[in-house]
Amino acid sequence: MRTWFCNTTAKSLDASVLITSVHNDGTRPARFTQALPPPKHAGAAMLAAFGLLAALLPSATLSAKESPTARQPSNQRSEPSSTSNRRFHGEFLPLRQETRKVETVLRLLFQDAKETPNETFTPTEPAPAPTPPPTRRTDLPRAFRKDTPGSLDDLKAIEEHVKKVVARVSSSVVAVEVQGGSGSGVVITEDGLVLCAAHVCDSPDLDVLFTFPDGKTAKGKTLGTNHEMDAGLMRITDKGHWSHVDIGDIDRTRLGDWVLALGHPGGFDPQRSMVVRLGRIIRLASDMMQTDCTLIGGDSGGPLFDMHGRVVGIHSRISNSTAANFHVSIAAFQETWGRLAKGDDWGRPVQEVWVGAWGLDHPEGCRLEIVNKNGPGERAGLKVGDVVTKFNGHELKGIEMFKQSVTRTKPGQKVTLDIKRDEMELSVQVTVEPRRGFGGGRFGP
Amino acid sequence: MLPLLLIAVSVLTKTSPAQNSANRSATLGEDRFKSGALTLAAFSSATDAARHSIVRIDLDGKTVALGTVVEASGLIITKASEIKDGKLTCKLASNTEIDAELVARDDDNDVALVKIKATSLTPIKWVSEEASVGQWVVSPGTEKTPEAVGIVSVPPRKILPKRALIGVLLTNAAVAKIVEVTEGLGAEKAGLKPGDIILAVNDTKIKNRDELTATLRHFREGQTVKLRVQRETEEFDASVRMMLPKPETGFRGFNRQERMNRLGGEISQRAEGFELAVQHDTVLQPWQCGGPLLNLDGQAIGLNIARAGRVASYALPAALLAHIIDDLKAQTRKTTPDEKTEKTSPQVEPEPDK
Known part of the structure; x- marks a missing residue:
């Protein structure tokens, strides 16, 4: 079974759930992750047909005090996302109540985001794209240029260098808290621009609480979110000269490079603070990279550093193997910097919808072989053996076209299917519904 | 059987650029991973x-x-x-x-x-x-x-132990006052009742709810704590056994964080509670x-x-x-x-x- 998670963690111990990126009210999802190509060794063709598991929602139904962001009106947002977030949260209310009953101690781990007037934020013109300072591979100890460390001396050289890099970059890594979910981030400018993952940012202009490794906090806002790449930008709006790091040069990044992953797995823990992991780039593509630096929920948005101490990736998601840790390439940020800095929100995935029926190609369209029990199709009266000839008046040429037609339909929308059943011609109205049931393997006929 | 027979739409089409580029990308040989055979050999x-x-x-x-x-x-x-x-x-x-x-x-x-x-x-x-x-x-x-x-x-x-409970819900009052006793856990067995106020844990005085929860956090499942309890005008001691809560479950019995934690291998049965x-x-x-x-x-x-x-x-x-x-x-x-x-x-x- 292949499972994909986004590495964000919900605020409370009782909070997180994994669900599909669908919304029962037809609006866009509050949080999600997009599908990524599976690593070669992750098997299970079974699930492949469904795309990949998506979306995490903190089910925490936060009190107004805990989540000042959730109810604040947003003047820049065109979609009613805060409303839909609330609604989504509400849907999971029973879970939280159930766990709350057990004890009263399930608070903590995260600092409370106290409500204070947001006086410091003034929208300015978009920040210019950062540029990587020049680097030379020859600046690094020779051990880093070898295929594999070959001796104890190599390992010692690596160790010494890694310790230096950790010491230099740590103070710029932050824990972030947005709308009750928490992740990580990294400050890349003195005035407080923070790279993060889009699924942690969620959408532009939300309130963010930043926590530095020493426990100091700062307030800020989310800027642009590129959900296609899972790249997001934030800004610390409190005034200050923030500890920051440079971004790396992806053109000089190679397969096999040693890298450091920093972040706050499980959320900010004052007793523990930041967690450092070492690994190598084991897969490198234009917009993503895979390493064997292990990640988990809460790391999302945290930085992947090269051995120059520069950010080359942002933690995004994981899969089964401990070597399956995925990071958004810094290039993805640079490519779309203008939109990120401006506060655009784009690239959200198509929602997963279905009518609960499957069939085979038929000369007149598509002959249904399976009608899912209790699916929208069955409830609308579809039966096995029905030949679907038209979809909203358009002639169907086979199952692929049927699938694609459903894909393009919004959840909740009614479609008319023309059907031939034992020489009868019928017209059936089916409501296309969001598909649920991921995670438990409970879907299927 | 083919249980996957739905007309379902996935995000695959949307993400195909990422997929294509990833498929084109080269992969590092597993023996060169951080814990790969070649790397390990250098440590011998x-x-x-x-x-x-x-x-x-x-x-x-x-x-x-x-x-x-x-x-x-x-x-x-x-x-x-x-x-x-x-x-x-x-x-x-x-x-x-x-x-x-x-x-x-x-x-x-x-x-x-x-x-x-x-x-x-x-x-x-x-x-x-x-x-x-x-x-x-x-x-x-x-x-x-x-x-x-x-x-x-x-x-x-x-490393604190896995959170064990005495099994009470407390009010928001300034003192640690019980509002509800959870069925089947230690507090109920020890006879604690709603309205009882907890004054001390193992002779250490506690002032309020936060102090109580912080103190109890250090005890493991199976350990017994002595609580000083005030009920109306009397005070008495109660020995309460710390127990584990029901496993936290999310959507459809699915505990996401727990499951993520086990992605990539089993974890030790006892993985918490070390000095x-x-x-x-x-x-x-x-x-x-x-x-x-x-x-x-x-x-x-x-x-x-x-x-x-x-x-x-x-x-x-x-x-x-x-x-x-x-x-x-x-x-x-x-x-x-x-x-x-x-x-x-x-x-x-x-x-x-x-």
Whole structure:
């Protein structure tokens, strides 16, 4: 079974759930992750047909005090996302109540985001794209240029260098808290621009609480979110000269490079603070990279550093193997910097919808072989053996076209299917519904 | 059967650019990964000596842990929670297999001593060096190359036990006042009632709800706490056994964080509750705990005590181990075989008073 998670963690111990990126009210999802190509060794063709598991929602139904962001009106947002977030949260209310009953101690781990007037934020013109300072591979100890460390001396050289890099970059890594979910981030400018993952940012202009490794906090806002790449930008709006790091040069990044992953797995823990992991780039593509630096929920948005101490990736998601840790390439940020800095929100995935029926190609369209029990199709009266000839008046040429037609339909929308059943011609109205049931393997006929 | 027969739409089309580019990208050979065979080989000079101080501990023929020799006469320290009833044997680096016997245990730190009949084993050399973040740590087994390697992720800290509960809901009042008693947990069995105010835990006064929860956080499942309770005008003591809550479940019985934690391998049954532990990023199997954690010079700076999750393994630092081992040895001297079972099972505690 292949499972994909986004590495964000919900605020409370009782909070997180994994669900599909669908919304029962037809609006866009509050949080999600997009599908990524599976690593070669992750098997299970079974699930492949469904795309990949998506979306995490903190089910925490936060009190107004805990989540000042959730109810604040947003003047820049065109979609009613805060409303839909609330609604989504509400849907999971029973879970939280159930766990709350057990004890009263399930608070903590995260600092409370106290409500204070947001006086410091003034929208300015978009920040210019950062540029990587020049680097030379020859600046690094020779051990880093070898295929594999070959001796104890190599390992010692690596160790010494890694310790230096950790010491230099740590103070710029932050824990972030947005709308009750928490992740990580990294400050890349003195005035407080923070790279993060889009699924942690969620959408532009939300309130963010930043926590530095020493426990100091700062307030800020989310800027642009590129959900296609899972790249997001934030800004610390409190005034200050923030500890920051440079971004790396992806053109000089190679397969096999040693890298450091920093972040706050499980959320900010004052007793523990930041967690450092070492690994190598084991897969490198234009917009993503895979390493064997292990990640988990809460790391999302945290930085992947090269051995120059520069950010080359942002933690995004994981899969089964401990070597399956995925990071958004810094290039993805640079490519779309203008939109990120401006506060655009784009690239959200198509929602997963279905009518609960499957069939085979038929000369007149598509002959249904399976009608899912209790699916929208069955409830609308579809039966096995029905030949679907038209979809909203358009002639169907086979199952692929049927699938694609459903894909393009919004959840909740009614479609008319023309059907031939034992020489009868019928017209059936089916409501296309969001598909649920991921995670438990409970879907299927 | 083909259970996947839905007309379903996925995000695949949307993400195909990423997929294409990823498919085009090259992949690093697995033997060059951080814990790949080629990388591990570079560490063998650090582990070569230590492996003779390590044993594999089998329980009824299945390896459940590693053990670290602390005395030439056959005393071996290991992870206590992996040593259950059954036939214990130790396999040395020389491949000799010797029957073993559990002689002492410390459940607070989850370590135990086992004894084998041997005379000239090589005890491990501990060095009380402060682990620094980013330094290599090597987890050797009985082979020439180490089992796994990693780096120190977090400096030593206390790891609280898995959250155990007394089983009450408290009001928001300034004092720790019970509003509801959870069915089936310790507080109910001890006869606590809504309206009761908790004044002290094990004779330590607590002022309010936060102090109470913070104090209780340090107790493990199965331990008993003495609560000073005020009910209307009287005060009395109640012994309450700490118990684990029902597992937290999410959507459809799905605990996401827990599941993520297990992505990529099993974790130790006992992975919380240590006085002091170094967190490192070595990907260990639960059975690889109980062995030493080495620095690049091959010196033992700690003892691997738990695989705690996808990103974390814990090791007890050598400085702490010095005390622990002394106490364990003292236990073996005091204990005659007959008393052993009783004395070495502090987990077994009297039933709380009604």
